Amino acid sequence: MKSEPTSVTPSSPNTANESGARLVGAAEQDFDSPAGAILKFERPFRAVLVADVVSYTRLMEAAEVETHSRYRALRVSVIDPALIGRRGEIVKNTGDGFVAVFESPLDALRCASELQREVTGLEILQPPERRIAFRIGVHWEPVIFDLNDVYGHGVNIAARLQSVAPAGGVVVSSALLLVVADLSEFKFDDLGELHLKNLSRPVHAFLLLSPGVDRRTVIGASTKSSRRTKLPSIAVLPFANSSSEVDDSYFAEGFVEDIIVSLSNIQELLVVSRGSTMPFRQREIDPVEIGEKLGVRYYVSGHVRRSGKRVRFSVELVDVATGSVVWAEKYDTDLADVFEVQDDIAIGVVEKIAAYVRRAEIKRALRKPPKSLNAYDYLLRALELLYKFDFASFSRAKGLLEKASEEDPEYAAPYAFAAKWHNFKIAEGWSSDFDADSVEVIRLSNCAIERDPHNALALAIQGHGKSMFFRDYDSGLDLCERALAISPSNSWAWVFGSGTPGFIGDASTGIARAERAIRLSPLGQQAFFNFCLLGQNHYLNGTFDDAIRWSKKSLTLSPRFGNAARVLAASLVAVGRLEEAQQVSLHHKNILPGFRVSDYARRCPFKEPQGSLYVERLGAAGLPD
Structure with missing residues (x-):
């Protein structure tokens, strides 16, 4: 490269001539x-x-x-x-x-x-x-x-x-x-x-x-491990066409594209582009080669086969390090319906893949000695404790989230889940300072959004928090809409986005969103929360039998989840089943002895008259005033 002349007159960074580059x-x-x-x-x-x-x-x-x-x-x-x-x-x-x-x-x-x-x-x-x-x-x-x-x-x-x-x-x-x-x-x-x-x-x-x-x-770079978060990577390989007489590659390629797009919405995964995987089309797959050439920890592969008027395909997720299949599934559908169900199937496959990857990564993190952990591993350990719903585990989860933020201060996810931690702390009646914890929900979600404006969980939890704790429903709706637009395959965005519509009287929208969250995460750690929000929206919609059914499902998965017990108790009162409601009330007293209806009444997020009616039914069920 040639050196610059000895005397120059610099211009403003925004200065440019009419021709752009040529000056x-x-x-x-x-x-x-x-x-x-x-x-x-x-x-x-x-x-x-x-x-x-x-x-x-x-x-x-x-x-x-x-x-x-x-x-x-x-x-x-x-x-x-x-x-x-x-x-x-x-x-x-x-x-x-x-x-x-x-x-x-x-x-x-x-x-x-x-x-x-x-x-x-x-x-x-x-x-x-x-x-x-x-x-x-x-x-x-x-x-x-x-x-x-x-x-x-x-x-x-x-x-x-x-x-x-x-x-x-x-x-x-x-x-x-x-x-x-x-x-x-x-x-x-x-x-x-x-x-x-x-x-x-x-x-x-x-x-x-x-x-x-x-x-x-990198030549000259320190070999010291970076503080940047190390996320698991995954490749979706082209699906093989096993049909002997017809070419179903058009369907296989479209299906793979849907999976890649949906996986890309999951921020804790690095997803290899489709162009990088195309050389593996119609080839025998070697896990070692995939790992070396694509630099990934996991890969997804599959086969598509047409048989008469039906299309059958199989999908499997492989851990490159061991070469083992950690998840596999087969699907069978009518050829005439294939394009109608393609998106639904892709969503289901993605959620199951994500669930198994998260589970494998949690196991990997739990095997590591503390000195070798990075921010993502601390986050996974925190999430393992966050949903146990005993206060000791819940408290330890906060410490791990703080360590994740210390390990990588620019990593948005720990801040988003810390905001969610404070949200749960209030919702479960564990907060001794409602005002301080509600402010923390907004502050921490803001920290996440500053670091990653596309973090759907942070946007959704802030929207939910503004509605639930500050009754700022307009801002809450706007934030949740942004979360859904950014990450339409994010189940947290759908479930937190279901709360505000129910609060303001649009329970049918809340029901539809909670159902979408369940479709995206039917078996994940958050399923109990999804079931509860669906039950809550059914309660607000006046469909009390459905509210009872979904609240019971939530408590089956997480018996210590107080919000599900409250929705169940109020729904039972609404249909006149007072003895059952009182039994649920006794269970609620055991798991949350400090809960008082009078305290809750001041922060109930439901618009009137639903707010007062809900509080009245909680009292009728026998929850302490």
């Missing part, structure tokens, strides 16, 4: 200076992306024509379309790579991520020693455009970041990340201060997380 015409000669002719240039801020082919000389020596041909093919099919689609411009071709500039730092990040994902997917079928892989560095700083080229310290930094990046990896400067408003679609590993060649000052850099790319392969 050559801004140069002027200054014949009064001692140097005789020093040029002055505008220096607009740009994101500089430098890409280089790993081991290009070796590849060319081994197969010159083939390597060059494949590189050209990548330029035409992947690199140029990605740059054009993200409004980037190549300003220098280096033979074994290129330098590109972007006006938007977010566009540069998206382009870098897309390039690595697509190139990796296309090259995976090549022998390892013949694969073309890129290193990419990205930086944000003022640059100089002159003579159809780009110059400056910012270009040098991007080039140095590229030189330390791992094969298939993207190393990004903190300077660029600081000017991107929303980084929620990416995950990064903090590499710390890197001492780069010929630069007098270290550069704080981050590795863009992607399957198969490890911080330990």
Whole structure:
């Protein structure tokens, strides 16, 4: 790279000429200076992306024509379309790579991520020693455009970041990340201060997380484990068509796409793109190879087979580390109904996959000694205790959530579940300071949303909290709608989003949302909560027999869940079954001896007249005043 001229006149970061990137015409000669002719240039801020082919000389020596041909093919099919689609411009071709500039730092990040994902997917079928892989560095700083080229310290930094990046990896400067408003679609590993060649000052850099790319392969990076959260990764492989006479691949591919999209809504999973898995289409699957080439902990595979007027397919989830099948299921449906049930089946498959992955990850976390835990493991341990509903376990869950936040202060999930912890503390009558705990629900959910504006649980719990504790129903509805729009496969968003409609008299909407939550999580840890909210909405809807049925289901799963007992007691009173209601009241006294109807009356979230009527029925059931 060429060094920048000795004298420049920087412009504002927002300054740009009419042509965007080309600013050559801004140069002027200054014949009064001692140097005789020093040029002055505008220096607009740009994101500089430098890409280089790993081991290009070796590849060319081994197969010159083939390597060059494949590189050209990548330029035409992947690199140029990605740059054009993200409004980037190549300003220098280096033979074994290129330098590109972007006006938007977010566009540069998206382009870098897309390039690595697509190139990796296309090259995976090549022998390892013949694969073309890129290193990419990205930086944000003022640059100089002159003579159809780009110059400056910012270009040098991007080039140095590229030189330390791992094969298939993207190393990004903190300077660029600081000017991107929303980084929620990416995950990064903090590499710390890197001492780069010929630069007098270290550069704080981050590795863009992607399957198969490890911080330990970053040149000059500390081998110390990052505090960033390590999430389990999963790939959904193309389903095999087992039909002998017909091609059902159209259905299999659409079904796989639905699963990938739905799994991507689960924020505790890293999901490999479909393009990276396509090379495994119609191939015998080797778990070791999947783990090595895609860098995942789990994969999903399946078969589709048409038999007469029916379509049968099987799905299985495999743990790459052991090669064992941890979950498998078969489905059978009429061919005429296949597209109508495809979405429903995909949702069911995704929830079961997620449940088994969470269970496996919890077991993995519980086997680890405390010193080796990271934020995700602390979170899993907390969730294992959160739903036991004895106060000792419940209290320990809070400490683990706090440790998760300490381990990775930028990880949104522990804050969201801590908000949920305070919500349950109030709902169960364990709070000694209602005002303080209700404020904590909002504060902690805000902490989660600040770190991840797309965290559906945080948005939904805040919406539920604003309605339940502050009677701010309009804000509550808006937050829950945002959660559902962001993550339509998130069962927490649906169940917390079911509360507010019921509070304000739209119980039918609450019922539909709680039913959707149950469809998404029929067997998960939260099922008792889903059943209770469905029962509560049936109570508010006046369908008391259904309220009784679902409240009993909730108590069967979690006998210590006080809210389910209260809904059951009030519903039994509503249909005149007073003796049964009094039995439920005795159970409630045993699990929550400090509960008082008069205290609850001040915070009952139901609009009138439902609020007063509910409180009256709790008293009639025998709950202490």
